[in-house]
Amino acid sequence: MPTPCCLNCGRPVDPAAVFCAACGQRTDTSRLNLRDVARDLTQTFVGVERGPLAFAWALLVRPGEVARDYVEGKRRRHYGPFATLVVLVGLTTLLVNLSGYQVLSQDGLASTPTGLLQRHFNLLLLLQVPLLACAAALLFRGDRLRLAEHMVLAAYAMSVRAVILALVVPIAYLRAAQAPGPGEVLAFWLAWYVYFGWAASQFYRGARWRSWLLGMAAAALAHAATMAVLFAASIGYEALAVR
Ligand SMILES: [Zn+2]
Numbered sequence: 218m219p220t221p222c223c224l225n226c227g228r229p230v231d232p233a234a235v236f237c238a239a240c241g242q243r244t245d246t247s248r249l250n251l252r253d254v255a256r257d258l259t260q261t262f263v264g265v266e267r268g269p270l271a272f273a274w275a276l277l278v279r280p281g282e283v284a285r286d287y288v289e290g291k292r293r294r295h296y297g298p299f300a301t302l303v304v305l306v307g308l309t310t311l312l313v314n315l316s317g318y319q320v321l322s323q324d325g326l327a328s329t330p331t332g333l334l335q336r337h338f339n340l341l342l343l344l345q346v347p348l349l350a351c352a353a354a355l356l357f358r359g360d361r362l363r364l365a366e367h368m369v370l371a372a373y374a375m376s377v378r379a380v381i382l383a384l385v386v387p388i389a390y391l392r393a394a395q396a397p398g399p400g401e402v403l404a405f406w407l408a409w410y411v412y413f414g415w416a417a418s419q420f421y422r423g424a425r426w427r428s429w430l431l432g433m434a435a436a437a438l439a440h441a442a443t444m445a446v447l448f449a450a451s452i453g454y455e456a457l458a459v460r
Contacts, residue, residue, distance in 0.1 A: 272296050280377055281419025284370040288362070298372035302346065305376045309383040310339040318386050319396035333454075334447070342379060344446070346371045349413075349439040356431045356438070357421050370420045374413050410436040 220229040223237035223244065230237050230244050237244055267275075272295055276283050283295050313320055314336065321331050321341075334341050349371040354364050385405075389397065397405070410433045417432025418425040 280373050280416040284373045284420050288366045298369045302372040302376045305379040306339050306342045309379040312383050313338050316390045322396040348442045352435040352438040356435045374416045
């Protein structure tokens, strides 16, 4: 009997092995059948041990622990932070633009840049991840984490925020509101500060209340930095538009 070879990379495989030692493909791969398709769609879609609903629940109720697992190398347990973020931000942006809900109308920018940002809402959400990670890196210097590791927490937390926004927008739309009121915008940001502080209290070491407060401060700092970037961009945009 000839030694079996991996169908992906062609190297000989141990007949007892479940995965090829060289490339990691399953050794029981044969011609594609419907069971493979089902498996591809469910479990091995992104190589996550638990299903998307279990992951969504874990992310919602303990975002900081999910981020810590990921940073500590338990990578197959959860969906990756950046893929999760890009997918959820994409869905939220689609919903916001389909509904025509003026999410940014209370942020005090001129109408043209606001319209532009509304259309590129995904970029606005994604921009906040490195800003949030930098704010966290500044306030949690003592944890000696890398910027990329702070970004894992920022990306998971921003993913949850995108989902919340995606749920708020259709509700507002059904209530026939065209734009959030100032009170609603304030409540949204305050809830976000508290949520990110709570996520930080799970993610960072040290006393939980201290991490919570520092996390809230990081969220506020990132919010201020985002607004500063937007105002600078808005002034630049107006200056160019006038000419
Ligand atoms: Zn192989």
